[in-house]
Amino acid sequence: MCELLGMSANVPTDICFSFTGFLHRGGGTGPHRDGWGIAFYEAGGYRDFRDPHPSVRSPIARLITDYPIKSHIAISHIRQANVGGVRLANTHPFTREMWGRTWCYAHNGQLKDWQALPLNFYRPVGDTDSEHAFCWLLATLREHYPEAPELPTCNDAWGESHRVFWRLVHRLCETLRDMGVFNMLLADGEFLYTYCSTKLAHITRRAPFGGAELSDAELTVNFAEHTTRDDIVSVIATEPLTSNEAWARMEPGELLVWRQGRILARVTPE
Structure with a gap:
């Protein structure tokens, strides 16, 4: 099964440390050798890198670890193919436009009878259950909301x-969870949505910052040397990436809405 990695921060932040450990799971310490991808929202724009080859041996992945792209939101995925061939079109994350924003999505899990989900506005490019579900989810949101909910002028x-x-969003995720395993990362440049079907873990780092040790690579970092006292950086992953920090586990059926490193809302099954 695939693995997910996400980040939400209140200041432009690079994800090099976390991504270094994560990429080793793509054919090194883990079996997810069927492609990988990562997306960044930065300075009002969006860019991504995708590769259908194992991340542990990918020159593009090594570029990301050496090139500190600073963003407020990042989404990454390493793939262990179940549905759809190993090719670029089936490599996460997937993107579509809605409300003049670039929506980015990655899925961990496998769905049954996913072909029955009706499609109208969006169509898949590849042939995975993941992309099909994304097209259905986004089109359903668009049908209910032709225009985006207006952002408030105050965070509170x-x-x-x-x-x-x-x-x-939570109801649609619950519908997909009823079809199998559906762990999801979804972002629009303003919010990061994380939905847990079986497993997702998260950690929020803020002052006073300390050190961290990766579980999948021999690398440590002292975050105090790279941050200010006002920084807030949250990392979400299928499995914790560090061995010396306390990660929180999401509950099955729980949706978290992240903004600027903080949990803005928590939606659970009624």
């Missing part, structure tokens, strides 16, 4: 309109 002023939208 999130109104009921946003909460109704977040509950809709």
Whole structure:
């Protein structure tokens, strides 16, 4: 099964440390050798890198570890193919436009009878259950919300309109969870959504910062040397990436809405 990695931060932050450990699971310490990808939201823009080859041997992956791309949101995925061949078109993360924003999505798990999900506005490019589900999910959101919920001017002023939208995202994720295993990362440049079907873990780092040791590579870092006291950086992964930190496990059926490194909302099954 695939693995996921995400980041949400309140300042432009590189994900080199976490990604270094993560890429070793793509054919090194893990069996996920069927492709990998990573996406960044930075300075109002979006860019991604995808490769259908194992990340542990990928020159492109090594570039990411050496090139500190600083972003507020990042999503990464390493693939162990179940549905669809090993090729670039089937490599996560997938992207589509909605409301003038680039939406990015990655899925861990396998769905049954996914071909029955109706498609209208969006169509898959590849032939995976993951991309099909993404097209269905995004089109359903677009059908309910032709225009994006307006962002408040104050971080503490999130109104009921946003909460109704977040509950809709949660309901759609629950529908997909009923079809199999559906762990998801979804982002639009403003928010990062993480949904847990079976397993996702997260950690939030803030002052006072300390040191961390990767579980999958011989690498340590002292975050105090690279941060300020106002920085907040949260990392989400299928399995914890460090051996000396306390990661929190998400509950099955739980949706977390992240913004600027903080959990803005938590939606659970009723």
